[in-house]
Amino acid sequence: MQQHAMMDVFNITALDYASAGDASATIKRKLKQLGIDSTVLRRIAVASYEAELNLIIHSMGGTLTLSITTTEIKLVSRDVGPGIPDIERALQEGYSTANAEARNMGFGAGMGLPNMRRNADDFTIESEMGKGTQIQMRFAI
Amino acid sequence: MTIAEMVAILDAKVLCGQDELAQEVTTACGSDLMSDVLAFVKEKTVLITGLTNVHVIRTAEMLDIRCIIFARGKVPGEDVLEEASELGIVVLTTHHTTYTTCGKLYMAGIRGNNECEQAQR
Numbered sequence: 001m002q003q004h005a006m007m008d009v010f011n012i013t014a015l016d017y018a019s020a021g022d023a024s025a026t027i028k029r030k031l032k033q034l035g036i037d038s039t040v041l042r043r044i045a046v047a048s049y050e051a052e053l054n055l056i057i058h059s060m061g062g063t064l065t066l067s068i069t070t071t072e073i074k075l076v077s078r079d080v081g082p083g084i085p086d087i088e089r090a091l092q093e094g095y096s097t098a099n100a101e102a103r104n105m106g107f108g109a110g111m112g113l114p115n116m117r118r119n120a121d122d123f124t125i126e127s128e129m130g131k132g133t134q135i136q137m138r139f140a141i
Numbered sequence: 142m143t144i145a146e147m148v149a150i151l152d153a154k155v156l157c158g159q160d161e162l163a164q165e166v167t168t169a170c171g172s173d174l175m176s177d178v179l180a181f182v183k184e185k186t187v188l189i190t191g192l193t194n195v196h197v198i199r200t201a202e203m204l205d206i207r208c209i210i211f212a213r214g215k216v217p218g219e220d221v222l223e224e225a226s227e228l229g230i231v232v233l234t235t236h237h238t239t240y241t242t243c244g245k246l247y248m249a250g251i252r253g254n255n256e257c258e259q260a261q262r
Contacts, residue, residue, distance in 0.1 A: 020196060021202070021203070025202060042203070046179050049203045106176065106192050106196055106197065106200075107175055107196070111177065111180040114180070115179055
């Protein structure tokens with residue numbers, strides 16, 4: 001088990017659309033300062049933003065945790081519910097349960113989870129109804 | 142071409158980033174759906190959209206998009222422009238529709254983001 005050199009936890013509030021992107025922008029700026037390659041940085045930023053948007057649009061609130069080691073960046077999204085009833089379906093491109101407000105902002109096209117999986121080097125998702133969802137993404141640096 | 146040349150082709154107005162117009166541009170993408178922009182844009186590019194909320198700027202920030210063109214004469218709110226300005230993103234507005242804006246740029250040699258990716262394969 002590798003020691004985490006640095007860890008940051010960002011609280012994400014459900015339905016707080018105005019704040020969407022604040023945590024991901026902070027994460028991106030921080031990683032840029034550390035000199036992370038711009039192509040990798042963009043993949044991390046997109047995955048982080050998708051995770052943050054999902055927490056705001058779909059969850060009852062949660063956290064986004066950034067861990068930095070010398071070899072990888074890890075992003076973990078944890079929420080307190082409601083849980084995803086059918087993960088396989090949620091991972092399909094185009095499947096979405098987003099509300100009208102999210103769609104009016106230009107989101108909710110059912111690309112979030114597939115896009116996170118595509119951008120991360122390693123992607124795992126676990127969800128339990130009534131308990132919550134945890135997504136872990138790793139990026140080699 | 143440069144952003145300045147794009148301004149001329151589109152008869153566009155510069156809303157912010159006046160000092161950054163010498164930047165070179167080779168590809169563009171047009172969409173009102175930020176979900177799709179996040180999923181398909183793979184390189185620094187120009188975004189043409191009719192959506193004017195602050196999430197367009199945030200999406201551009203995540204993807205390193207350096208220039209946004211608002212079509213159909215749309216002008217975003219001051220808060221949106223302020224955020225773009227802080228991030229050094231050039232924001233233009235043109236009276237042309239999204240379709241015509243894309244067509245004019247394509248005729249001038251600007252290619253689609255995915256097309257460039259396919260050509261590189």
